Amino acid sequence: MKTVGELIKSKGSNVLSTTPDSSVYDAIVKMAHHEIGALLVMEGDKVAGIFSERDYARKIILQDKSSKTTQVSEIMTSNVNYAEPDHSIEQCMSLMTQKRFRHLPVMDGDTVVGMLSIGDLVKEIISEQQSTIEMLNTYITA
Numbered sequence: 636m637k638t639v640g641e642l643i644k645s646k647g648s649n650v651l652s653t654t655p656d657s658s659v660y661d662a663i664v665k666m667a668h669h670e671i672g673a674l675l676v677m678e679g680d681k682v683a684g685i686f687s688e689r690d691y692a693r694k695i696i697l698q699d700k701s702s703k704t705t706q707v708s709e710i711m712t713s714n715v716n717y718a719e720p721d722h723s724i725e726q727c728m729s730l731m732t733q734k735r736f737r738h739l740p741v742m743d744g745d746t747v748v749g750m751l752s753i754g755d756l757v758k759e760i761i762s763e764q765q766s767t768i769e770m771l772n773t774y775i776t777a
């Protein structure tokens with residue numbers, strides 16, 4: 636199975652981000668525009684947090700707050716879990732399942748080198764299982 640680094644190479648290392656002082660509204664607009672569910676929150680080249688559509692649902696809508704007057708820093712998650720390039724897809728899956736989130740930035744030292752969603756991992760696992768099934772089919776029918 637591919638490592639996180641190999642997956643990032645094939646997926647691309649473009650990471651969409653926002654800043655702590657952006658409004659939640661602007662962050663949601665960016666997420667909608669790029670059809671993604673989370674943004675990394677960057678302060679210069681340092682990771683300040685992560686902001687996902689669940690933060691919006693739970694901390695804006697349910698608490699009757701305004702997305703235009705609330706800053707991302709007020710509702711983001713500051714303690715960001717991340718993967719490293721030599722981690723396995725299984726390690727990422729188990730971290731996401733255990734911690735109940737669907738996004739995982741990839742850090743190489745202090746540098747952000749990618750972002751994986753649970754969808755990227757599921758896609759990769761299905762594709763690898765498909766290859767195994769095809770290989771076994773060839774083996775059985777040969």
Ligand code: AMP
Pocket residue numbers: 672673685686687688689690711712714715716717735736737738739740
């Ligand atoms: P998600 O399932 O990714 O939409 O996120 C659910 C909750 O977990 C939200 O409060 C996010 O801010 C938080 N979250 C998402 N990804 C991470 C991560 N890699 N590390 C820490 N918290 C996260």
